[in-house]
Amino acid sequence: DAKTTQPPSMDCAEGRAANLPCNHSTISGNEYVYWYRQIHSQGPQYIIHGLKNNETNEMASLIITEDRKSSTLILPHATLRDTAVYYCIVRVNTDKLIFGTGTRLQVFP
């Protein structure tokens, strides 16, 4: 599985866009990029996934570079409830997700 690298922590002002980067330079052609988040010891929550194209859903947008070696999760209008640890995972599918240490996003008023 491709290894991912994320910054350990980030801050974001409430109402602003939160842009969370992820590097996955060894990603292979059939591997998807998944994003999950975990709010304070609750069960991880699926956010979004993508293969090549940019994706958007009601929670977030996922921007994948053309060479697929990095991606950015965008929360367009961060709220205090978006404070969580965000995990970027690269897998062929959702089987046996491997969660690293993720990025701890702190949204402040």
Add this chain to the structure above:
Amino acid sequence: EAQVTQNPRYLITVTGKKLTVTCSQNMNHEYMSWYRQDPGLGLRQIYYSMNVEVTDKGDVPEGYKVSRKEKRNFPLILESPSPNQTSLYFCASSLAREGHEQFFGPGTRLTVL
């Protein structure tokens, strides 16, 4: 409401006393799995099941058993718990092994004294 439920949510027990953590999902999912989460180690998969009567080991199966007699239930059994199994446990399910979204339960915090 589509959900994965776990019981109990909190449990304090003693070494050697058998226990079962239940997991149930109401989404007719084929794939279910158990993870444990420990500080600094992230989430690690214990066991998974691709369908009824089909189970297999994950990365850290030692000391655990599972069964999948019904599609909706996937209990985690600790026959003889030890203090190193003190952890936060999550059950998860997805439509199929090839699915893209895994749904996680709320977690069970287990302390073994």
